[in-house]
Amino acid sequence: MHYVTVEGLTKSYGATPLFENISFHIEEGDKIALVALNGTGKSTLLRILCGKEVADAGKVWIHKDVTVVMLEQQADFVLHKSVLENIFNYNHPVLQAIKAYEQLTDEDQEPDLDELTKAIARMDELNAWHFDAKVKQILGRLNIHHLDQPVSSLSGGQQKRVALAKVLIDIGFEHTHTLLIMDEPTNHLDVSMIEWLENYLDQERVTLLLVTHDRYFLDSVCNEIMELDRQQLFIYKGDYENYLEKKASREDMDRSSVEKARNQYRKELEWMRKQPKARTTKSKSRQDAFYDVEKRAKQRLEQQQLELNVKMTRLGGKILELKKVYKSFGSLQILKGFDYTFKRGERIGVVGKNGVGKSTFLNMLMGLEQPDSGKINVGETVVFGNYSQQGLVVKEDMRVIEFVKNIAENFPLADGTKVSAAQFLQLFLFTPEKQYTFISKLSGGEKRRLFLLSLLFRNPNFLILDEPTNDLDLPTLSILEDFLLSYQGCLLIVSHDRYFMDKLVDHLFVFEGNGVIRDFPGNYTQYRDWEKDQEKIKEMPVPVEKPASSEPQPSAAPAAPQKPATKKLSFKEQRELQLLEKDIEALEAEKKQLDEKMGAGSLPYEELDAAARRVGEIMALLDEKGMRWLELSE
Structure with a gap:
């Protein structure tokens, strides 16, 4: 079924068009990601499709049987009303029946039995139990409880999750044909929620158009990518790669x-x-x-790359040391005797569910919050760069270039040269025209990009990034990743963006709750694989011991000499053993393949010589890794 046709769409703010004469189609079952720089019209295009903004020119045709449902970055709530009232705000019999039932069962005190009996009878009458189970699944997975509290009492992240729940409930309840539009749906979700949402959208028969910075989410959910670039639209079938x-x-x-x-x-x-000007014969x-x-x-093709050899403030021998640190808020224990000494060039990811104290931990490192007990010693040469969730704070409105020049006129490089504020802005995709825009006129993502740029412009040697990927577009994320890959200082990242973490960190601090922090040697995907392995081990049946027999037992054989107690492998050693097994298997497969090629007798001399050398290298690696494997396995 044909859902949407867009023809010759144009939209401008001021003299510059966001997009010009773009056309595309959406068919039933399409799952499309929209990619573009912040400030180039992604959210505007989404709002035009759902009728919340009007285009300057062009046509948008939506099939009469299709309902458009949109998740915006800023949810439109009636703040004084409860979570339940905001979610179930449609006057539909099934939704109203579920609302009445949930209202009675969500209250702390015992519900009125007569009212509850009526609510259950109404649910039976409308056959609403199946949909109620789906509602409960959505609310539970998004950690939404206490439905009677007003929306105004929730944090920004909680409100975003309520808005997401409302949208998912809307598309599931009666609309046969729904176009779901989502603007950054993974913001403020922890990784388990993101993984659940991936599976949910993949299983549901939903037609989807979304904007997201999460590349794993994009790959898992979408089968087509549309890119807005220099006011034009480009369409690519397939995944992100x-x-x-x-x-x-x-x-x-x-x-x-x-x-x-x-x-x-x-x-x-x-x-x-x-x-000649007077001639009229000119063609x-x-x-x-x-x-x-x-x-x-005159078209300008901008290279979206950042190649800066940064002149960083030198880090001394002592960087950051935590000794027996304890911290709690009421019954919530964040740290319980935590010890760690940071080394030069460390790249650590911080992961854990929302509300376990990750941001508090970062604030303690920078001295913004004090521990209950223990010591946090910061080296004299450490210069922190704090990219917080609070974002950009500007005392008065000013132009972008003025804001950066107030920090410094130039950015020093390691080779002794300097980059001007304007050049640095261009490297972060602020065109010369954009540099003279007032900060208040920037989009939310552009403000986040400017905040990041202003932080790096101060040349910190210990970067602390708290959810840096929220509201950043994919081109800017690519630039940030390139910059951080060559960054020589210490790096501490809190992020729910798995692709970003996998690319940049060497090991993880995993906040497991109750003050426990696990130091995991590997990136986020490796941690999730390990976690799934642990779950499988727990599910394995425990061997049942045979009951002791009452019959006389044969006399025991002479006791064998006891083996010396084997040393238990540390977690890092267990992980190394697992990786060694995979490496050895891969090397043996490669050697077999090369042996077959060499045995065929059809390789040119150069390739044969290269293959023989590679086989020698593989044999040496197998010897080395095999010895280490034996050492660990014994």
Whole structure:
């Protein structure tokens, strides 16, 4: 079934168009991700599709049987009303029956039995139990409880989860044909919630258009990517990897096309200048073609890459040391005798469920909060850079370039050269025109990008990033990752973006609750694999011991000499053993493949020589890894 047709859509704010003459279609079952820089019209396009904004030109056709449901970044709640009233605000018999039943069973005191009997009878009459189970699953998975509290009492993250629950309940209850539009649905969700949402959207027969910065989520849920770039729309079928490959090919072709256009422009410009102004014989079609060529020739292709060899404040021998640190808020214990000494160049991810104290832990490291007991010693050379969830704080409205110049006029590089504030802004995708925009006119994502830029401009040597990926677009995330991969200082990251964590961290602090922090040697995906293995081990049946027999037992054989007690492997050693087994298996498979190629007798001399050398390397690696495997397994 055909859901949506968009033809020749144009939208501008001021003189600059966000997008111009774009067209696309959405069919039933499509799951599309919309990708673009912050401030280039992603949210505006979504709002036009759901009728909350009007385009300057073009047509949007939506099938009469299709209902459009949208999750916005800022939810539209009646703040004084309860969570329950905001979620079930449709006057539909099934929803009202569920609302009445949930209201009675969610109260702390015993419900009125007569009212409860009526509510149950109404649920039976409308056959609403199946949908009620789905509602309970959604609310439980998103950790939404106490439905009677007013929405105004919730934090921003809690409100986002309530808005998500409302949208998921809406699409499940009666609409046969629904277009679900989601703007950054994974913000403020912990990883278990994100993984559940992935599975939920994958199983539901839903047509989806979403904006997300979470690349694993995008890959899991979507089968098509639309990109807004330089006011045009480009469509790519397939996953994120395919999008990156096709985009790189397109940009190569664009560069070639622009270079040809510039050569043609020079020739055409010379011809235009040679013509006498009074003559009317000049070809009108050639004049029109000239202006088209001129537009292409002057097109700016910006390289979205950040290559900065940063001159960082030197880190001394002593960086950061925690000794027997305890911290709790009431009954919530955050740290229980935590010991750790940070080393130069460490890259640590901090993970755990929402509300276990990750942000408090970061604040304690920087001296913004004090421990209940224990010591936190910070080295004299440490310069913290704190990218907090609070975001950008500007005392008075000013232009972007003024804000950065107030920090410093230039950014020093390791080779002794400097980058001006304007050049640094351009590296973070702020065009010269954007640099003279007032900060109040920037989009939410652009403000986050400016906050990040201003933090890096101060040259910290210990970066603390608390949810840095929220509201950042994918091009900016790519730039940030490139910068952090070459960053020489210490790095501490709290993030629910699994792709970001996997790319940047070497080990994890896992907040398991009740003050317990596990130091896991590996990235987030490795941790999740280990966690699943542990769950499987717990589910394995425990061997049942045979009951002692009353019959006389044969005399015991002479006791064998006792083996020395085996040393229990540490967690790191267990992990190393698992990785060694995988490495040995992969090396043996590669050796077998090379042996077959060499035995076929069809390889040219150069390839045969290279294969023989590689087999020698593999044999040496197998010896080395095999010895270590034996050492650990014994």
